[in-house]
Amino acid sequence: MDNFPSDIAIAQNTKMLHIKEIAEKINIPEESLEYYGKYKAKLPLELQSSNPTGKLILVTAMSPTKYGEGKTTMAIGLTDGLNCTEKNAIAVLREPSLGPVFGLKGGAAGGGYAQVLPMEDINLHFTGDFSAIEKANNLLSALIDNNLQNKKYSLELDPKTIAWKRVMDMNDRSLRKIIIGIGEKNGTLREDGFNITPASEVMAILCLSKDFEDLKFRLGNILIGKNKDGKPVFAKDLKAVGAMAVLLKDAIKPNLVQTIEKNPAILHGGPFASIAQGTNSAIATKIGLSLGDYVVTEAGFGADLGAEKFFHIKCQQTGLKPDAVVLVATLRAIKHHGGLTAAEFKTENVAAIEKGFANLEKHIENIQKFGINPIVCINAFPDDSQNEYNKLIALCALKGVTAVVSTAFAHGGKGSIDLAQVVVDEINNENSNYKPLYQPSDSIENKINTIAKEIYGASSVEYSSTAKMQLKEIIEFGFNNFAICMAKTPASFSENEKLIGRPSDFKITVREFEIASGAQFIIPLLGDVMRMPGLPSVPNAEQIDIDNNGVISGLS
Template sequence: MKDIEIAQQAKMDKITKIAEKAGLSSDQIEQYGDYKAKIKLPVKENSKSGKLILVTSINPTPAGEGKSTVTVGLGDAFSLLKKKTVIALREPSLGPVMGMKGGATGGGYSQVVPMEDINLHFTGDMHALTTANNTLSALIDNHIYQGNKLHLDQRRILWKRVLDINDRALRHVVIGIGGPTQGIPREDGFDITVASELMAILCLAEDIADLKKRIGRIVIGYTTDKEPVTVAQLGVTGAISLLLKDALKPNLVQTLAHTPAIIHGGPFANIAHGCNSVLATQTGLKLADYTLTEAGFGADLGAEKFLDIKTPVLGKTPDTIVVVATVRALKMHGGKPKNALKEEDLSALTAGYANLQKHVANMRRYNIPVVVAINQFSSDTEAELKHLKELCESDGTPALVADVWAKGGKGAIELAEKVSQLCEEKHDFKPLYAPEDDLQEKVEKIVTQIYGGANVVYGTKALRQLKDFKTLGWDHLPVCMAKTQYSLSDDPKAIGAPRDFTIHVREFVPKLGAGFVVALTGNVLTMPGLPKVPAANEMNLSNDGIISGLY
């Protein structure tokens, strides 16, 4: 049975019942129909000191890893163990939903529902972010057209328009053509909405006041004298903030097993910081004994950014890190072609294990307990599952099989018991870099210690920016690496665990509102394209309103 069919046959509880289960009264939520709600802020503190579990994974492959599926299944397993549990996930982007992978709400019997709503328009957060971002773009171009009091250099506008769909034709455009009443012509471009700095701000803001402060700090471009210009100087902080008033509130839904799930914010981890909102995670920690959250793509991207960018704002480090791997994906990292993955191959599995081994070592480097979750597929053989467990255990890493796609929470009971045990271990979190390290030091620590690279080569523009950012006082901000998700290197074809490679930083982008600097590496794109056969080709809507083909 397909994921969407399982989800459509589920009997959901009313959202008021889920809120009550989470510890929220009906007065603390705003209902969006029977099965979705916004959580009103702030959520009152309680005496709980909830445990935080971060779920991450190996580098993704076309074989699938199932990080969200494991997160949901593990959360349901905690619920079955009578632990008060909240799951905190990111919102899907329409780009991947319509593009390569379809839905993004877990799979099988480990899903969040209503999956169609969550994957499509949900509560309108993505639309609000797109509108706020493009309102700022319109205000910038209107300011230039109406006399340009701030002396913005139209060749040095940093702020781009956005769209929440993969559209490669919009990566580089020219606007304002058609005569003097159509605006001032200039080059522009579109990012995908989840790469917008406003998305990062929404996910890092602690309240409305912090949201406004961060929006005001956004650098929209430079003057003709190369001085930075901010949203606050443009005088539109309030207008952009009010468009995000409702989007700032976390969204409450449920799993198939009726575990409360907070789904809020969705920055990509390959081009942004890849974590759900601080407010969603904090809300879970205030309400539950165990909060399970995930970070996008592999541990080299999402987990590193969770630990080095989100954790300082959150004020809480994970008590345990779960690294998700599959036999199928590791065989691909070991050189096995996708069309042969159903064949038992212990040698390919052993070779591909190097990728998992590196990610586990990276997470241990932060001095947090780590466990491997082997997400079971029906094609996995007993010999392969046993071999992978032995490989992990030979490195001193506990590894447990999670059969959550087929069994839901029941398939992750042993994993939940182990995670619960590890959460009780005392640990002293060790960040990767110190706040006083400069940008170059931070980049090089990420490349050498997390990726396993040997050195960093900076392009001419990046070298010039390092000097400029030092003059402007931006040289000690955290670094958000924009890199391919498919490899530890910046070459998507370098699978497994490549060593001693060079990372190429072509450009830095200041995101002062978010509070970090983005380093663009290799050929990473901030507006993806659609594949030859998009997932959208399989989607349909019946005459009686039933959706099909959504993963």
């Protein structure tokens, strides 16, 4: 496939339908659309049914590698494949972040002939949702610092306890820790820092809210720090809620776009799975389930992060239940977890497939623990061999799981028809019996133990002295019933990215906690996971350009 066109070339050579024609396919009247040009539109919250009847399909993956497993591509391909079999299917996905677009990972609009369009807009500013979230987040920061200066209306905030950080949607490691308020009349001198916008609690809140009332309630419950008596101070104490909600008045509405095959796709929100819940908004999902017979959604990174958080955070807080789970794998990722290097991927190696299967096997077992038997989707690459496919399919069968090869990248929906049929059969057989592994009433330690031991395979959990003190505070503040949103590397089941495959007999250490009281989850930080990524030595930004006719190149 050396001569295979680039993603952006395929996208730019595709003739799109006007977005009102896409809306017609799922019975959305034109008067309900808020146009953002010809090919994008905002959808009103009123399109949510109180009792949606669509079937929900979650696409997740084995532990990711730097080579990319194509989870979003497979989700889009499955959507097109379902529509090829005359099913009314809608893709409901996250929006890309500019950080990875200009950094290492690239965009998140799919790939090959399984993309959502307009690709350039989606990967760049899109409809301004991330900007609105950034502004709402940073307004709260400005109000915090203003209150520190305001002696008459001061909340007596202790500057050393302020946990709320500013955000921007760009990878910039130099902003992780900064000093603000330097110089006379420039505010209170204190430590601060920036997170990337997808890591903002405002993003998490937007993606879990069911309506404006719920959004405002959650915004008000954002914990910003403590006062000088050690009592918690919230955003509502700063009277920040109304103004923040106003900034989010359009961002709360999902965005309608289309796939290359002119099928409907709803994009909304974009929290990272390594540091947040990793799934699109509940509103977008429910609108999709109200308008389509099948909704294909995805959760970030591997199933140990995105899927676990989908089940324990999104489903528990919103009442959603998956009807099927598709687990994406690639032969090259299997070989990576079998200990091979990239230079060895092109050589047929059935033994490496058998060894590397341990990683996929653990993900299969984890999904089964939630009462769902996944379908394995093997994302096809040119150097794959049939013998390797046969071995992987046979290994999956021993776990009671069907594995199907998808060529959606090269062939679009037609390349996922077999996968679509297996998914529909699984749903028709009503095999999904979703159940969470922990309850909100369980203690924080028990919830963490459940995830660490059942999902990761850890032997034990340890806590730093800082984490132990913070845990006491979490209980004191009444946050014990919150969900757990583990923050760790996506490259391994452990907190050490070098422990590939299926590591065993390892411990995890919670170095500290963060509290997302508006989003209603607690974030244990493992290893050296960062909320503000850095750029690689050769960032994608170096290859991106625009010509005199406004044609963009270099996006991927």
